[in-house]
Amino acid sequence: MLCVLNEECGADNFYLPMIAIYTLWLRQLKRYFRSKSRIIGSLGQPVLFLVALGFGFGPIFQRAGQGNYIQFLAPGVIAMSILFTSVFSGIEIIWDRQFGFLKETLVAPVSRFEIMLGRTLGGATVGVLQGIIVFFLSFIIGFRVVNWSLLPLAFVFMILIALLFTALGTGIASLLQDMTGFQLIMNFIVMPIFFLSGSLFPPNGLPSALDLVVKIDPLAYGVDGLHGTLGQMAQFGLATDFWVLSVIVVIFIAIGSYLFSRIQV
Amino acid sequence: MAEHIIETKNLVKKFGDFVAVDSISFSVEKGTVFAFLGPNGAGKTTTIKMLTTLLAPTSGMILLNGYDPQKRQHDARASFGIVFQDPSLDDELTAYENMDMHGMLYHVNAKDRKERIKQLLEFVELWDRKDSPVKQFSGGMKRRLEIARGFMHKPKILFLDEPTVGLDPQTRNHIWTYLRKLNQEEGLTVFLTTHHMEEAERVSDHIAIIDHGKIIASGSPEALKAKTNTTTLEDAFLALTGSSIRHEEVSSADALRSQRRMWRR
Numbered sequence: 001m002l003c004v005l006n007e008e009c010g011a012d013n014f015y016l017p018m019i020a021i022y023t024l025w026l027r028q029l030k031r032y033f034r035s036k037s038r039i040i041g042s043l044g045q046p047v048l049f050l051v052a053l054g055f056g057f058g059p060i061f062q063r064a065g066q067g068n069y070i071q072f073l074a075p076g077v078i079a080m081s082i083l084f085t086s087v088f089s090g091i092e093i094i095w096d097r098q099f100g101f102l103k104e105t106l107v108a109p110v111s112r113f114e115i116m117l118g119r120t121l122g123g124a125t126v127g128v129l130q131g132i133i134v135f136f137l138s139f140i141i142g143f144r145v146v147n148w149s150l151l152p153l154a155f156v157f158m159i160l161i162a163l164l165f166t167a168l169g170t171g172i173a174s175l176l177q178d179m180t181g182f183q184l185i186m187n188f189i190v191m192p193i194f195f196l197s198g199s200l201f202p203p204n205g206l207p208s209a210l211d212l213v214v215k216i217d218p219l220a221y222g223v224d225g226l227h228g229t230l231g232q233m234a235q236f237g238l239a240t241d242f243w244v245l246s247v248i249v250v251i252f253i254a255i256g257s258y259l260f261s262r263i264q265v
Numbered sequence: 266m267a268e269h270i271i272e273t274k275n276l277v278k279k280f281g282d283f284v285a286v287d288s289i290s291f292s293v294e295k296g297t298v299f300a301f302l303g304p305n306g307a308g309k310t311t312t313i314k315m316l317t318t319l320l321a322p323t324s325g326m327i328l329l330n331g332y333d334p335q336k337r338q339h340d341a342r343a344s345f346g347i348v349f350q351d352p353s354l355d356d357e358l359t360a361y362e363n364m365d366m367h368g369m370l371y372h373v374n375a376k377d378r379k380e381r382i383k384q385l386l387e388f389v390e391l392w393d394r395k396d397s398p399v400k401q402f403s404g405g406m407k408r409r410l411e412i413a414r415g416f417m418h419k420p421k422i423l424f425l426d427e428p429t430v431g432l433d434p435q436t437r438n439h440i441w442t443y444l445r446k447l448n449q450e451e452g453l454t455v456f457l458t459t460h461h462m463e464e465a466e467r468v469s470d471h472i473a474i475i476d477h478g479k480i481i482a483s484g485s486p487e488a489l490k491a492k493t494n495t496t497t498l499e500d501a502f503l504a505l506t507g508s509s510i511r512h513e514e515v516s517s518a519d520a521l522r523s524q525r526r527m528w529r530r
Binding site for chain 1: 314318338343345349351353355357366367370372398
């Protein structure tokens with residue numbers, strides 16, 4: 001007997017959505033592990049940042065009395081690689097939308113929310129994996145964890161950053177028809193989020209307008225959380241970082257699923 | 266009396282002021298092959314999208330296997346399989362994985378999935394390639410895989426939106442052989458659109474011709490030929506729809522398709 005619908009399977013209603021979410025999560029991971037060139041390619045940028053900026057600005061940073069720049073930079077670069085990987089995982093929907101798997105999933109007996117959640121969790125997992133790889137790479141450059149007992153908490157922050165920006169990518173991709181708006185998104189959303197997050201420079205003593213921008217940049221709280229758990233002190237405080245990120249994650253997932261539910265193919 | 270597995274009444278779809286589908290009514294008998302023919306931009310794909318829950322009709326009624334596709338989406342979706350105009354496979358995954366994911370999304374249990382995948386891949390002669398990534402497949406192999414996949418959850422209806430575009434006569438012939446076999450052995454209802462008139466003439470029991478959003482003729486291929494006093498369906502089609510060339514706007518999918526080709530290079 002082939003079991004297609006709930007009645008025939010006898011599975012309860014909680015279990016079924018889990019299958020769909022798991023299926024789409026697994027798909028994102030399989031795609032990630034299969035494209036070795038993508039993994040290696042996307043590690044180039046963080047390594048370049050760590051090496052070029054880390055050693056380049058290191059002496060100036062030291063002379064300014066701020067201490068070791070690599071110690072400061074590494075958490076920011078980890079956050080950056082999670083940001084990029086996650087946003088792109090979300091934006092992948094544009095590709096899938098017209099050809100690939102998206103139509104196939106949209107006609108399956110699965111709700112849009114399950115699809116969005118499965119994809120977001122998958123994209124976020126890929127983002128976290130990428131962050132962990134950069135974390136280890138930063139050791140080679142000379143980064144040292146100050147307090148190992150806070151490492152699990154750092155992991156929590158990585159997950160929050162990844163979820164937040166995968167959901168953002170999904171939301172943006174749901175609004176776009178094709179890749180022509182891609183540069184726009186890079187230059188007006190992703191890059192500002194990165195540069196104004198305090199990942200490259202400590203966000204103190206900034207002009208008040210810029211200071212405000214930093215404060216409304218969600219990544220700033222992620223970077224701050226990573227600073228607090230991996231290296232130096234957190235500026236906003238870890239509790240603030242955690243709650244701000246968590247609330248924004250919930251909001252972005254809500255907005256992302258709303259926009260995703262309106263996609264027409 | 267024959268059982269109607271698809272029924273529509275006064276079905277209308279408007280996009281702004283443009284009426285894509287203009288009050289069409291038709292019914293499809295269970296276990297038959299139904300061809301939905303029309304020039305470009307006549308409203309075929311829009312109708313298929315409404316039947317397959319992807320678009321909400323502006324007004325009118327649809328019953329698909331007894332379910333309203335908008336009100337009982339999951340039940341309606343479990344009743345049909347679909348092969349889209351564009352491939353909707355995941356290129357990075359293998360043939361087996363594409364089948365397996367489909368089964369999971371349709372809540373087919375693990376044991377049935379295993380049996381069914383083997384049976385169907387053998388049926389479309391792709392079992393020996395089950396572990397190859399789909400990106401290595403030719404157009405014809407992808408189509409065969411999609412047909413097998415569409416049949417994975419034992420649907421009662423199979424929608425085929427121009428399934429043989431760009432395929433050589435051998436592959437086309439193969440595909441119709443499979444479909445007719447499935448149609449006869451499992452009582453599958455096939456709903457297809459195609460521009461190959463000889464093909465439609467050969468495989469279908471019933472034909473409906475749509476033009477400018479309206480059904481202008483319907484009946485068996487013989488009846489249509491008799492009605493128009495022609496000897497081939499192609500001539501009958503031209504007699505009914507005229508010989509002026511239709512304009513269809515380039516969709517974003519077409520634009521994206523050329524972009525993707527560029528990226529792949």
